[in-house]
Amino acid sequence: MRRILIDACCGPCSLAAMDAIPWPDYSRHYLFYNPNIHPFREYRRRLESFESLMAEETAEYTMLPYEPEEWIRAVAYREESRCEMCYRLRLRKAADLAMEEDFDSLTTTLFASPYQDHDLISLLGDSICRSRGFEFLVWDGRPYYQETLKRARERDMYTQSYCGCIMSERERYDKRAGWQKKDERP
Numbered sequence: 001m002r003r004i005l006i007d008a009c010c011g012p013c014s015l016a017a018m019d020a021i022p023w024p025d026y027s028r029h030y031l032f033y034n035p036n037i038h039p040f041r042e043y044r045r046r047l048e049s050f051e052s053l054m055a056e057e058t059a060e061y062t063m064l065p066y067e068p069e070e071w072i073r074a075v076a077y078r079e080e081s082r083c084e085m086c087y088r089l090r091l092r093k094a095a096d097l098a099m100e101e102d103f104d105s106l107t108t109t110l111f112a113s114p115y116q117d118h119d120l121i122s123l124l125g126d127s128i129c130r131s132r133g134f135e136f137l138v139w140d141g142r143p144y145y146q147e148t149l150k151r152a153r154e155r156d157m158y159t160q161s162y163c164g165c166i167m168s169e170r171e172r173y174d175k176r177a178g179w180q181k182k183d184e185r186p
């Protein structure tokens with residue numbers, strides 16, 4: 001049986017992947033490697049939600065250590081293209097593991113979310129996997145996103161309110177809180 005490694009960004013998107021990934025002939029193994037998540041308590045919360053899902057569904061997974069330093073190094077001085085650097089870091093790590101463990105394919109649960117750049121992820125994933133000699137598989141969970149959130153909440157899963165990094169947390173909250181940049185304050 002062919003084996004696919006699924007890079008997992010969080011519990012709810014992994015739940016989406018369980019239903020929406022369209023390759024029934026592949027045996028699936030998930031990977032949790034998310035050095036982008038800030039702060040550590042948020043990371044731990046997302047990891048716990050992911051691990052509970054894996055246990056409930058008796059799914060196989062690997063968890064790599066939390067390495068926020070790696071993410072900081074990857075995006076430093078490239079903040080304008082931070083998502084590209086962030087995807088690249090995570091997909092490379094996943095592809096290295098897929099190669100070491102002899103998987104046939106790689107994909108990512110990032111494809112579950114309408115907030116992620118699917119074209120960029122597809123491009124990067126394809127190029128990273130091709131250079132290592134295996135396939136990157138693309139799927140689209142966006143049409144089912146609202147349904148996924150509903151199902152995740154019904155299962156009492158933690159559903160995060162920002163993408164993961166410190167900048168995304170600020171983008172999510174600063175307007176809502178009426179916060180102004182220092183040079184814009186009266």
Ligand code: SF4
Nearest residue numbers: 083086163164165168
């Ligand atoms: S917004 Fe999300 S994808 Fe982009 S850098 Fe931050 S954590 Fe990574």
